[in-house]
Amino acid sequence: MAGAAARRTERIRAAHPDGALARAWLETLEHQRRLSPATLGNYAHAIDTLFGLLGERRLAALGPAELRRLVARLHGAGLSGRTLALTLSAWRRLFAWLVRQHGFEANPAQGLRAPKAPRHLPQALSVEQMQRLLGEGEPRTPAHARDRAMFELLYSSGLRVGELVALDAADGRLDLKEGEVTVTGKGRKTRTVPVGAKARAALSDWLGVRAQLAAPGERALFVGARGRRIAPGVVQTRLREWARRRGLEAPVHPHMLRHSFASHVLQSSQDLRAVQEMLGHSSISTTQVYTHLDFQALAKVYDAAHPRARKK
DSSP states (O other): OOSHHHHHHHHHHHHSTTHHHHHHHHHHIIIIIOOOHHHHHHHHHHHHHHHHHHTTOOGGGOOHHHHHHHHHHHHHTTOOHHHHHHHHHHHHHHHHHHHHHHOOSOOTTTTOOOOOOOOOOOOOOOHHHHHHHHSSOSOOOHHHHHHHHHHHHHHHHTOOHHHHHTOBSSSSSEETTTTEEEEEOGGGOEEEEEOOHHHHHHHHHHHHHGGGTSOTTOOBSSBOTTSSBOOHHHHHHHHHHHHHHTTOOSOOOHHHHHHHHHHHHHHHHOOHHHHHHHHTOSSHHHHTHHHHHHHHHHHHHHHHHOTTTSOO
16 A cells, blocks of 8 residues: 555554554455455545544444444535545445454444435547547557557457556467457456457557567566556556547546447447446446436437427
């Protein structure tokens, strides 16, 4: 758990009487559950928040009413419903572990729910915007070939940026002949998804010049300026600059390409289950949000075309 937030959390946990318990729980999650660094950092921050509210009070003395008041304080301080839900989830998991492993009588966070947050639709580009984004026109350099291959693959296969940067060049997970890529996503779940023709061509171009950028012995499929595995933040920066040069006004980020993939495939196929599998969602309710994007597109067509919808 690197970074300033994690170091701050570590200091607060060390000062609290139950800091050792919190550290043991996080170490269990890291080594046994093998959660991602980002998830562990979120959990650590949630416990940091709890200890900051408690002062010297012990975890064993907390009851549901007290935790409910703490949630109300955080809500009053401006935390969103989504943030509170994530915080409560971490608290709930910590107390469940304390009940199982350290004899706590009950889980005071069980049954507590955060205030409902307004559901925001994911941001997706239109088909026309994607065509502008991925159209030709950039100078053909190794860096350009890499960027095009990354963006085509993100859009073609609906990958998360973390899944993209984790790919290696020669481990068999990217099969251009069969047109598929295998990635490991959230919860360490592995899935295989198709790679479209445009993405295969871009990847083939990149592999032909990759040696000009990659450091000797580097395994990563995509590398940065120093020849080592490219960082997610660099992918985001490159995509933002690429979109700006192509005249897209809205700030474009890698996850927007995943959203666009899901929305466009769903609009064409109407196969929600297939999109769920390709995205690697555990629950179809997570995928269903893209049906709302599809409805929005239909609503715009209706407003433009229906005789009773047009303004006088």
